[in-house]
Amino acid sequence: MKKNVLIIGGGPAGMEAAHQINKLGHNVILIEKEHDLGGHLAKWDRLFPTGRNAREVLDTLKENMKGINCFTDTEVKSINILKESYNVILSNGITILADAVLISSGFDLFDAHKKEEYGYGIYDHVITNADLEKYYKTHNDERIKNPKRIGFVHCVGSRDEKVGNIACSKVCCATAVKQACEIKEEFKDAEVICFYMDLRMFGRGYEDLYLKAQKEYGIRFIRGRVSEVSENIDKSLQIKAEDTLSSKPMKVSLDLLVLMAGMRPSKSGNDIGKMLELSTMEDGFFNTKDDFNNLQQSKRPGVFYAGVATGPKTLPETLNEARSAALEIHNYLAETL
Amino acid sequence: MIYEGKQKIWSDYQKEIPDDHYFYVRSCIRQSFFPASEAAFLHITRNILNKDIFETEHHTTCGGIAYHSDAIPQETAMTIIARQFALMKKYGYENYVCSCITSFGLYCETMETWREFPDLKEKIAENLWKSCKLEFAVPKFLVHASDMIYKYRNQIAAHAKFKLVDHKTGKPLKVVEHIGCHYSKMFPSKGVGGAEYPYVLAGMIEAWGGEVVDYPERRHCCGFGFRQYFVKSNRGYSLSNTYKKFESMEPYEPDLIITNCPGCPYFMDRWQYVIAESEGKTYGKNGHGIPVMTYEEVAGLVLGFDPWDLGLQTHQIGPEPLLDKMGIPYNPEEKYKGKNGKDLGQPRQLDCIR
Numbered sequence: 001m002k003k004n005v006l007i008i009g010g011g012p013a014g015m016e017a018a019h020q021i022n023k024l025g026h027n028v029i030l031i032e033k034e035h036d037l038g039g040h041l042a043k044w045d046r047l048f049p050t051g052r053n054a055r056e057v058l059d060t061l062k063e064n065m066k067g068i069n070c071f072t073d074t075e076v077k078s079i080n081i082l083k084e085s086y087n088v089i090l091s092n093g094i095t096i097l098a099d100a101v102l103i104s105s106g107f108d109l110f111d112a113h114k115k116e117e118y119g120y121g122i123y124d125h126v127i128t129n130a131d132l133e134k135y136y137k138t139h140n141d142e143r144i145k146n147p148k149r150i151g152f153v154h155c156v157g158s159r160d161e162k163v164g165n166i167a168c169s170k171v172c173c174a175t176a177v178k179q180a181c182e183i184k185e186e187f188k189d190a191e192v193i194c195f196y197m198d199l200r201m202f203g204r205g206y207e208d209l210y211l212k213a214q215k216e217y218g219i220r221f222i223r224g225r226v227s228e229v230s231e232n233i234d235k236s237l238q239i240k241a242e243d244t245l246s247s248k249p250m251k252v253s254l255d256l257l258v259l260m261a262g263m264r265p266s267k268s269g270n271d272i273g274k275m276l277e278l279s280t281m282e283d284g285f286f287n288t289k290d291d292f293n294n295l296q297q298s299k300r301p302g303v304f305y306a307g308v309a310t311g312p313k314t315l316p317e318t319l320n321e322a323r324s325a326a327l328e329i330h331n332y333l334a335e336t337l
Numbered sequence: 338m339i340y341e342g343k344q345k346i347w348s349d350y351q352k353e354i355p356d357d358h359y360f361y362v363r364s365c366i367r368q369s370f371f372p373a374s375e376a377a378f379l380h381i382t383r384n385i386l387n388k389d390i391f392e393t394e395h396h397t398t399c400g401g402i403a404y405h406s407d408a409i410p411q412e413t414a415m416t417i418i419a420r421q422f423a424l425m426k427k428y429g430y431e432n433y434v435c436s437c438i439t440s441f442g443l444y445c446e447t448m449e450t451w452r453e454f455p456d457l458k459e460k461i462a463e464n465l466w467k468s469c470k471l472e473f474a475v476p477k478f479l480v481h482a483s484d485m486i487y488k489y490r491n492q493i494a495a496h497a498k499f500k501l502v503d504h505k506t507g508k509p510l511k512v513v514e515h516i517g518c519h520y521s522k523m524f525p526s527k528g529v530g531g532a533e534y535p536y537v538l539a540g541m542i543e544a545w546g547g548e549v550v551d552y553p554e555r556r557h558c559c560g561f562g563f564r565q566y567f568v569k570s571n572r573g574y575s576l577s578n579t580y581k582k583f584e585s586m587e588p589y590e591p592d593l594i595i596t597n598c599p600g601c602p603y604f605m606d607r608w609q610y611v612i613a614e615s616e617g618k619t620y621g622k623n624g625h626g627i628p629v630m631t632y633e634e635v636a637g638l639v640l641g642f643d644p645w646d647l648g649l650q651t652h653q654i655g656p657e658p659l660l661d662k663m664g665i666p667y668n669p670e671e672k673y674k675g676k677n678g679k680d681l682g683q684p685r686q687l688d689c690i691r
Contacts, residue, residue: 113345116533121342228533230553231338233588238553 002027003333006088006098008076008272011039012061012315013307013322014104019064020326021102026333029096030065031074033268037062039106045136047315048171048178049205057315075268079275084336086276086302100302100329101276103286104322105269107308110157110165110261118153118259119229125237125254126229128156128261129172132179147190147255150183151239152176153226154196158262167283169262170312173200176260177213183258184217193220193252195241203314222250229257263312276303285311296325301336304329338551343534350521350531354488355478360430361392362421364437365402367631370603373648374633375436378482381636385496386489391428396421401439405563411450412461418447419465419473426474433476434485438598441481442519445527448475479527481520483597483632487529487537490544498641501547501593504664509548510592513627514538515582515605517598518558538595541632545639547593554585560608561600579608583620583627590622593659594629605629606653613690625691626654638665645671650681655691 003026007014010032018030036042038061044054071092080087086098112120112128120126125143127135135141154176158169173196180192199221201207213219224242232238237254265284273280278298279287286309289297296304306325307318363375382388399421400414425433435441451458462473486493501510516535521528530536533556539549558565560578565571582605586594596602609626613619620627629652630638637647644665649656650672660667673681 113342116346116531121345122339122534124339228556230555231551232553 003099004029004085004097005100005102005329005333006031006086006096007102007104009039009104009106009266009269009307009309010034010037010070010072011104011106011307011318012041012057013106013309013318013325014039014102015061015065016319016322017102017104017306017326017329018068018070019061020323021329022068024326024330026330027069029069029071029098031076031090032070032072033075035073037065037070037072040109040130041315043130043137044133046178046182048174049203049209051178051182076272076275079272081276081300084302098302100304100332102304102306102325102329103269103272103278103298103309104306104325105266105272105309107263107312108266110163110169110264112156112259112261114163115156115160115259117228118156118226118257119231119237120259123229123231123237124235126257126259128259129175129179130261132183132258136182144256147187149191149252149254150180150187150193150256150258151226151237151252151254152180152192152194152258152260154194154199154260155225156259156261157264159197165262165264165283168200168312170200171314172260172262174203174206174209174314176258177201177206177209177219179258180219181209181213181217184219191220192217193222193254195222195224195226195239197225198223224250263308266309269309276300278303281311283311285309294328296321296328297332302332304332343536346534347530347536350526350529350536352480352484352527352529353478354480354484354529355432356388356488358389358430359391359432359434359480359485360425360428360476361390361482362396362399362433362435362437362440363392364435364440364599365398366603367436367599370599370651371631371634371648372651373637373646374631377633377637377642377647378436378486381493381633381640382485382489385640386492390434391430393424393428396424399435399437399440399443401437401443402563404443405439406567412457412464414443415447415450415457415461416464416468418444419461420469420471422474422476423465423469423471425476426472431477433479434482435479436482436599438481438517438519439600441479441527442517442523444476444479445524448479449524451475481537481597483520483537484529486632486636487540490541493636493639494544494546497545497639499639499663499665501542501545501635501639501663503592503662505662509546510659510662511550511589512542512547513550513552513555513586513589513591513594514542515555515559515594515596515598515601517596517601518562520597538597538632541635542595545635550586550589550591552586552589554582557582557585559596559598559601559604561604566600566604575604576608576611579604580612583609583612586627587620591627592662593635594627595632595635596629597632602629602631610653610687610690613687617689619690621654621658623691625658628652628654628656628659630656638663641665643667643671645674653690 525532565575
């Protein structure tokens with residue numbers, strides 16, 4: 001008899017895990033609180049470092065989901081912890097007896113309003129990385145009208161004790177460099193400046209992207225945090241920052257400022273965590289059974305993690321974690337039931 | 338600018354301001370700089386709004402100027418403050434309102450320090466008893482006097498004789514609000530509206546008919562900054578800060594600057610003369626500067642107080658263009674007459690600024 005595996009979260013991790021677990025012969029039920037599958041990937045236009053169309057990656061993941069039970073617009077209402085399984089009641093009225101549960105709840109984007117000094121939601125031409133991706137997909141945003149000077153602020157809501165998050169969001173540096181190149185392609189005459197703390201271009205091809213941004217696109221990188229943003233009388237923005245390499249304060253006027261909002265633990269994921277009495281680390285992401293040998297397992301038998309539920313990750317890392325989690329679940333079901 | 342965005346932040350930073358029964362402490366320097374502001378506050382709250390505001394001649398400086406100039410250590414400043422709070426308790430009050438922003442910032446800092454370090458709090462209580470034989474107390478509510486005028490802004494508007502409106506055109510006056518650095522920059526939650534977009538003065542401007550000017554250097558220090566001015570060789574730095582602010586607000590053509598700090602109105606008022614003398618530049622129309630006033634002075638004008646009773650003749654920048662715009666009558670002959678018609682003497686008239 002097939003075993004039931006409930007996957008909570010229909011982003012890249014959940015979709016890839018569903019595909020793999022299904023291939024391994026188990027009965028998969030995936031639930032997603034949003035109307036569409038894909039999570040943040042569905043809202044992104046292109047991916048670093050190669051500029052690969054996000055839609056192509058998502059389409060592959062969706063293609064692999066064919067034949068898998070999937071409920072969108074659906075959330076978990078309650079979970080009863082049984083001896084060897086989990087009785088999960090969904091918001092659509094369906095009850096599932098799950099032999100294993102995979103939490104692939106992803107992340108919430110940091111709410112840039114909280115960095116009040118940057119003026120998101122106050123000044124017309126301050127946007128976030130997510131807003132810019134939406135613009136790249138639709139080319140429809142009143143705030144972006146042929147800007148001549150554009151700034152990117154790295155680490156918004158990440159590595160920032162003031163907002164209660166000292167952790168690095170891992171992907172923002174590469175995303176900022178990618179987006180800076182893309183906006184330079186779109187507005188060829190524009191001057192583009194990135195304000196960074198330090199650039200963490202750790203992945204394959206990332207450093208190449210960073211060098212290309214400087215050599216081919218002429219993007220300026222200023223090591224220093226933006227301290228405050230104001231609006232000039234012509235609605236352009238006045239930015240104050242410090243260039244820490246030359247030890248000088250600087251003030252520049254910009255037509256557009258892009259805030260690289262980082263990753264925060266998913267609120268809905270954490271609600272599931274409370275139902276299952278799962279622990280989190282200081283950064284708010286879930287705690288794994290073991291930092292080295294059991295990265296996909298929670299401390300509760302039969303409950304597993306994949307993707308950003310356990311901390312910021314790139315998309316390839318997330319997909320690999322999903323495959324790993326699928327194998328862990330398969331072994332668990334074989335060994336214990 | 339998205340006004341709703343600011344409203345959301347303002348709703349996040351509201352503080353509890355009791356309606357009545359306050360122990361009031363004055364500022365060391367405001368009575369010299371703006372001689373009628375504190376009297377106007379007491380008159381408005383006690384006689385117009387019928388509030389119980391108590392003050393005693395036994396209170397002293399908070400020690401803030403000495404503390405921020407490194408002339409006294411923190412424990413000394415805390416003991417002085419403990420004495421102020423003890424007087425509040427002695428006279429039967431638990432709500433404390435201060436006139437000075439520096440004091441307000443230091444009171445906030447002191448109360449937070451006592452909360453974080455209870456041992457230090459015990460030591461200060463001991464110092465207080467040994468030196469003054471007074472019982473240690475902490476206010477239940479600490480507010481700045483501008484918080485109270487903010488709270489009463491709509492009641493003041495209901496009593497208003499004049500508005501922050503050009504009485505000829507009906508257009509709102511453009512008003513710059515300048516918040517003292519020590520009001521909420523150190524403890525955003527202690528100020529109405531927080532640190533980035535404070536609402537305490539903006540709320541008064543809106544309630545009294547004016548339009549708030551949001552200019553790029555809105556957050557910048559007025560230029561006083563204690564050591565920027567106290568150390569004589571730094572005074573150019575003080576002036577350059579003020580200059581930066583005026584250059585930034587100039588395109589918006591403000592009619593008035595309203596402040597809630599002892600130092601800010603003084604420096605923004607007086608440095609306009611220095612800029613005019615050294616650069617030949619004025620920021621108002623026809624050789625005038627931009628009037629800089631305390632919130633009590635503006636409240637007094639709105640309520641119909643005589644401008645000379647409010648001490649506006651002691652300002653460097655003449656208030657007449659503002660009075661004319663608001664339609665407030667005044668007698669130029671009375672400008673330099675004190676109580677009972679006593680001649681105060683006229684200052685030398687300047688060519689560079691009016």
